[in-house]
Amino acid sequence: MTRLSVIMPTHNARATLPRALAALADQDLERDVFEVLVLDDGSTDGSGDLAETMRAVLPLRVVRQPNRGISAARNLGAAQARGEVFLFLDADVFARPTLLRLHLRHYSDAAALLAVQGRTTADPATLTTPFMRTSNLMPDFTIRRRLNFSPYHVIGRNFSVSRTAFQAAGAFDEGFQGYGLDDVEFAIRVQRAGGVIRYEPDALGLHHHPLSIEAAAARQRLNGRAAVRLWRKYGRSLRFGIRYEVHPLFFPLKWFVFRSGIVTRALTAIRPWAERHHRELILNEIYNHLLWQGYHEGVGDALRDRDTTPSPQDQSA
Numbered sequence: 001m002t003r004l005s006v007i008m009p010t011h012n013a014r015a016t017l018p019r020a021l022a023a024l025a026d027q028d029l030e031r032d033v034f035e036v037l038v039l040d041d042g043s044t045d046g047s048g049d050l051a052e053t054m055r056a057v058l059p060l061r062v063v064r065q066p067n068r069g070i071s072a073a074r075n076l077g078a079a080q081a082r083g084e085v086f087l088f089l090d091a092d093v094f095a096r097p098t099l100l101r102l103h104l105r106h107y108s109d110a111a112a113l114l115a116v117q118g119r120t121t122a123d124p125a126t127l128t129t130p131f132m133r134t135s136n137l138m139p140d141f142t143i144r145r146r147l148n149f150s151p152y153h154v155i156g157r158n159f160s161v162s163r164t165a166f167q168a169a170g171a172f173d174e175g176f177q178g179y180g181l182d183d184v185e186f187a188i189r190v191q192r193a194g195g196v197i198r199y200e201p202d203a204l205g206l207h208h209h210p211l212s213i214e215a216a217a218a219r220q221r222l223n224g225r226a227a228v229r230l231w232r233k234y235g236r237s238l239r240f241g242i243r244y245e246v247h248p249l250f251f252p253l254k255w256f257v258f259r260s261g262i263v264t265r266a267l268t269a270i271r272p273w274a275e276r277h278h279r280e281l282i283l284n285e286i287y288n289h290l291l292w293q294g295y296h297e298g299v300g301d302a303l304r305d306r307d308t309t310p311s312p313q314d315q316s317a
Contacts, residue, residue, distance in 0.1 A: 001032070002032070002033065002035050002082045003033050003034065003083055003084055004083045004085045004087055004100060005035050005036075005037060005082060005085070006024060006035065006037065006087045007039065007081060007087065007088050007089070008077075008090065008091050009039045009041055009073035009088075010051070010091040011041040011047070011067065011070075011073075012044060013045075014043075014047050014050055016208050017038075019208070020091050020092065020093060020095075021054045021060070022054075023094045023205075024058060024089075024095060024100070025054070025057040025058050027098075028101055031059055033104070034083065034100055035059045035061065035082060037062075037063055037077045037081060038060065039065065039074070040062055040064040041065060041072070042065065042066045042068070047091075048064055063076060063077065070156075071173060071174045074088055074172050075172050075174065078163075084107070084162065085107045085160055085161070085163065086160060086162075087100065087103055087159075087160040088157070088159050089205070090156075093120055093158055093205040093206070093208075094205055095204075096203075098204075102202050103116050106160075106198055106200065107162055110162065110163075111162075112162055113162065113165040113190070113193060113194050114162050114165055114198070115159065115160060115161040115165055115190050115198070116160045116161075116199075117199050118158035118201075118205065119158065119199075119202075119204050120158050121206060121207065122207055123206040123207060124206075125208065126207075126208055126210040129210070129212065131212060131213040131216065131287055132211065134283045134284050134287055137280055137281075138284060144199045144201075145199065146200075147198055148198075150197075151184060151187035152188075152243065154197065156182070156186075159187075168193040168194070169190040169195065170189060173185055176226055176229060178222035178225060179219045179223055180222055180226035180227070181223065181226040181227060181230050213291075217291055217293065218294065219294075220292070220295040220298065221294045221297050223295055223298060224246075224294070224297065224302065225299070225301060227244035227246050227298075227299060227302075228246050228298075230244065231246045245296070246303070254299075257292075258292055263289065
């Protein structure tokens with residue numbers, strides 16, 4: 001009996017998909033307990049055909065759709081899944097051999113309104129540039145409660161949910177086009193439907209997604225737009241407005257720091273020196289500023305133009 005459906009959206013992920021699927025073939029879980037659904041979201045690099053070659057070693061199905069974005073791919077995967085638990089795993093996450101079993105052990109009651117957040121760390125092979133090394137330099141001091149995990153900390157690339165909880169919350173909101181917060185917004189609805197979210201840090205995957213600071217800042221612009229959409233969806237609440245720094249009371253300070261260019265020009269001027277001399281603590285501050293600048297540019301864009309949304313292709317930016 002299939003208990004667990006691994007739902008893996010992919011859009012032009014040929015570089016990482018073989019290793020991601022090979023990691024699933026190496027799981028310490030019986031093959032008749034789980035299935036793998038690869039959701040080919042309009043790939044043009046042959047990702048879907050490549051996934052088909054793994055059917056000899058995995059209980060795998062490939063489902064194809066036009067490029068509609070990651071939320072639509074996840075929803076299609078849930079509609080096609082046979083398991084009582086859905087595990088959303090991205091095509092650039094390489095699961096440790098125990099990942100599936102450690103997710104599944106939480107679901108002793110198939111009818112439970114339950115979700116589980118796994119953990120990902122950067123693949124060491126990606127730590128080859130100043131930005132990638134620096135972005136993984138500082139320890140993560142975020143408090144994550146294991147039995148009552150906050151929906152605001154949910155990351156959809158290694159996240160499971162019971163079929164019951166998925167149906168109670170409703171599908172992922174496909175209106176979140178582009179990078180950011182579709183997973184958080186879904187988790188908020190899981191919790192509001194009475195569901196519990198747990199944290200399982202031992203359900204570990206390596207995230208192979210090297211980025212330049214420029215690409216990361218572009219993703220943060222999309223994240224800023226998504227934050228405005230989330231704020232509006234929930235009635236422009238003060239709580240969301242403050243959490244995501246989109247409330248108008250933030251505008252004067254954020255404009256000066258991130259939009260006026262005064263601080264940015266100063267930090268950009270010393271960036272080449274800091275990179276050349278490997279001053280990682282200084283680079284950490286510079287890169288953080290550039291990421292937040294991208295985020296607040298996205299916030300500003302969304303607040304000025306509520307009708308403009310990125311295309312689904314931007315979701316893999």
